[in-house]
Amino acid sequence: xxxxxxxxxxxxxxxxxxxxxxxxxxxxxxxxxxxxxxxxxxxxxxxxxxxxxxxxxxxxxxxxxxxxxxxxxxxxxxxxxxxxxxxxxxxxxxxxxxxxxxxxxxxxxxxxxxxxxxxxxxxxxxxxxxxxxxxxxxxxxxxxxxxxxxxxxxxxxxxxxxxxxxxxxxxxxxxxxxxxxxxxxxxxxxxxxxxxxxxxxxxxxxxxxxxxxxxxxxxxxxxxxxxxxxxxxxxxxxxxxxxxxxxxxxxxxxxxxxxxxxxxxxxxxxxxxxxxxxxxxxxxxxxxxxxxxxxxxxxxxxxxxxxxxxxxxxxxxxxxxxxxxxxx
Amino acid sequence: xxxxxxxxxxxxxxxxxxxxxxxxxxxxxxxxxxxxxxxxxxxxxxxxxxxxxxxxxxxxxxxxxxxxxxxxxxxxxxxxxxxxxxxxxxxxxxxxxxxxxxxxxxxxxxxxxxxxxxxxxxxxxxxxxxxxxxxxxxxxxxxxxxxxxxxxxxxxxxxxxxxxxxxxxxxxxxxxxxxxxxxxxxxxxxxxxxxxxxxxxxxxxxxxxxxxxxxxxxxxxxxxxxxxxxxxxxxxxxxxxxxxxxxxxxxxxxxxxxxxxxxxxxxxxxxxxxxxxxxxxxxxxxxxxxxxxxxxxxxxxxxxxxxxxxxxxxxxxxxxxxxxxxxx
Numbered sequence: 001x002x003x004x005x006x007x008x009x010x011x012x013x014x015x016x017x018x019x020x021x022x023x024x025x026x027x028x029x030x031x032x033x034x035x036x037x038x039x040x041x042x043x044x045x046x047x048x049x050x051x052x053x054x055x056x057x058x059x060x061x062x063x064x065x066x067x068x069x070x071x072x073x074x075x076x077x078x079x080x081x082x083x084x085x086x087x088x089x090x091x092x093x094x095x096x097x098x099x100x101x102x103x104x105x106x107x108x109x110x111x112x113x114x115x116x117x118x119x120x121x122x123x124x125x126x127x128x129x130x131x132x133x134x135x136x137x138x139x140x141x142x143x144x145x146x147x148x149x150x151x152x153x154x155x156x157x158x159x160x161x162x163x164x165x166x167x168x169x170x171x172x173x174x175x176x177x178x179x180x181x182x183x184x185x186x187x188x189x190x191x192x193x194x195x196x197x198x199x200x201x202x203x204x205x206x207x208x209x210x211x212x213x214x215x216x217x218x219x220x221x222x223x224x225x226x227x228x229x230x231x232x233x234x235x236x237x238x239x240x241x242x243x244x245x246x247x248x249x250x251x252x253x254x255x256x257x258x259x260x261x262x263x264x265x266x267x268x269x270x271x272x273x274x275x276x277x278x279x280x281x282x283x284x285x286x287x288x289x290x291x292x293x294x295x296x297x298x299x300x301x302x303x304x305x306x307x308x309x310x311x312x313x314x315x316x317x318x319x320x321x322x323x324x325x326x327x328x
Numbered sequence: 329x330x331x332x333x334x335x336x337x338x339x340x341x342x343x344x345x346x347x348x349x350x351x352x353x354x355x356x357x358x359x360x361x362x363x364x365x366x367x368x369x370x371x372x373x374x375x376x377x378x379x380x381x382x383x384x385x386x387x388x389x390x391x392x393x394x395x396x397x398x399x400x401x402x403x404x405x406x407x408x409x410x411x412x413x414x415x416x417x418x419x420x421x422x423x424x425x426x427x428x429x430x431x432x433x434x435x436x437x438x439x440x441x442x443x444x445x446x447x448x449x450x451x452x453x454x455x456x457x458x459x460x461x462x463x464x465x466x467x468x469x470x471x472x473x474x475x476x477x478x479x480x481x482x483x484x485x486x487x488x489x490x491x492x493x494x495x496x497x498x499x500x501x502x503x504x505x506x507x508x509x510x511x512x513x514x515x516x517x518x519x520x521x522x523x524x525x526x527x528x529x530x531x532x533x534x535x536x537x538x539x540x541x542x543x544x545x546x547x548x549x550x551x552x553x554x555x556x557x558x559x560x561x562x563x564x565x566x567x568x569x570x571x572x573x574x575x576x577x578x579x580x581x582x583x584x585x586x587x588x589x590x591x592x593x594x595x596x597x598x599x600x601x602x603x604x605x606x607x608x609x610x611x612x613x614x615x616x617x618x619x620x621x622x623x624x625x626x627x628x629x630x631x632x633x634x635x636x637x638x639x640x641x642x643x644x645x646x647x648x649x650x651x652x653x654x655x656x
Contacts (some may be wrong), residue, residue, distance in 0.1 A: 313636035
């Protein structure tokens with residue numbers, strides 16, 4: 001089997017997850033990892049795979065079929081995304097929702113100019129959750145869709161707490177409210193406020209001598225991040241944080257309830273994920289979309305795509321015939 | 329808005345569901361219903377829509393964009409499917425799993441010859457469940473996929489009971505076993521036998537003077553249908569059957585649990601449906617795939633497709649730009 005040659009750009013949690021996902025897909029091989037750090041200081045898991053500096057990306061243009069971009073959406077992808085799309089087929093997990101149209105346009109222009117395929121905003125949300133919102137709404141045009149996240153760590157909210165004076169370290173869990181989930185599952189299509197859907201649980205390591213009451217108040221009243229939620233704050237030691245809160249679980253639900261027919265027959269469609277490792281799962285989604293980008297590019301397609309544009313069969317290692325026979 | 333002109337072939341439960349689904353999709357209109365019965369005896373719900381005999385199908389060749397085939401898979405679709413695919417874009421819910429490759433080949437040949445697009449095996453299983461099996465396996469290549477059906481009516485099993493001597497009427501519910509579902513959800517990837525996954529509940533109206541013990545024994549030992557299951561048989565009156573068992577609910581779950589990474593992090597992906605009306609939901613899936621067939625045909629594509637070949641965005645009434653902005 002001729003293997004799909006993958007490059008990984010950025011070697012953080014998602015990058016490491018991508019490497020491990022490639023190991024589990026027999027039709028792929030990792031050709032190189034690119035980093036902004038000194039390559040000699042980065043140790044990858046796959047034997048014999050070179051670590052290169054990002055400045056050397058173009059030197060491997062003919063050796064890599066798809067680049068998996070594992071940088072952040074805030075400042076990293078908007079800059080390097082289009083640069084890479086001009087030279088490689090790419091996959092990324094761009095997740096700044098408000099800027100998706102602009103990012104798509106930039107990636108589309110660069111990918112078309114370079115004759116490449118770039119699939120943006122791949123992962124589970126955006127990604128699999130988006131797909132399930134779309135499928136469910138297309139099938140049941142009259143109805144309501146609800147997305148719940150968690151229980152899982154929100155990196156953005158954890159960072160926001162860490163910026164507070166007197167906070168040494170912190171982690172924040174987003175927790176769906178059971179009662180709200182159950183009401184949605186009943187099909188009654190409730191109107192839910194932000195506060196009704198999710199709780200925020202914060203575990204905070206204070207600096208020595210910090211005023212805990214002040215920290216708690218500052219968290220609970222923080223605009224956008226916490227003020228619209230019921231929030232709990234628990235102070236713990238650095239040791240406990242490391243021991244109990246160093247994994248990265250996540251998950252959530254997309255539920256649509258809608259009706260059909262004259263009598264308004266009710267239907268509930270639910271998609272749920274329960275993930276031990278958010279970055280490894282996200283990376284696994286990226287990697288199967290890399291297969292689709294490779295195939296589309298081989299077929300002569302060019303430009304940016306989202307998960308909405310990708311026929312599901314392109315994600316599988318199986319042929320169309322096998323899929324129809326075994327999975328339909 | 330120029331509407332997509334739909335024809336319905338076969339006016340049973342699915343056909344009526346398709347009509348009601350078209351009413352709920354603003355970009356579609358029902359142009360005609362075709363039946364094998366005397367058209368004058370068939371009353372449709374949409375005002376002004378003609379009922380024609382199946383022999384008159386070709387007379388409306390230029391007035392219909394997509395034909396939704398609502399016939400049965402056993403004897404109906406294998407014959408009329410290719411005939412119609414030669415003349416119209418088509419959607420069907422062909423569900424004889426073992427014969428899908430052969431049916432696909434026949435539909436592909438006919439659709440290509442006629443310059444049409446035919447999407448086969450659309451519904452929820454085959455259909456949405458198939459898609460979820462594919463997505464989940466592509467994301468987590470190492471793992472196990474489980475499909476549970478129910479609680480819902482199995483037409484095939486109900487018919488099998490009705491053929492037993494002394495049975496006047498009957499209905500059979502397929503019921504997933506909670507314990508099995510919960511073990512699967514725990515991520516332990518259990519090996520489950522047929523008997524472990526589903527129960528079969530039978531409600532039987534006996535003829536006067538029939539030997540109930542004989543009927544019950546005959547049901548419980550029926551090869552293929554019941555002998556591998558734990559089956560309950562409850563005798564009821566015709567009135568109770570009509571009163572309590574005339575709706576057509578169904579549903580089920582597709583669950584994949586798999587692992588990623590070096591440490592074997594566990595992930596559970598679950599898709600579930602809870603349906604008040606099996607035929608209306610199935611028809612709603614057919615109708616949104618009719619939109620995709622119309623668009624593919626407009627774009628010049630030809631031949632048979634399955635749900636695996638259809639980019640999700642083609643199902644939605646929204647444009648690609650709207651989808652990226654609102655749903656990604």
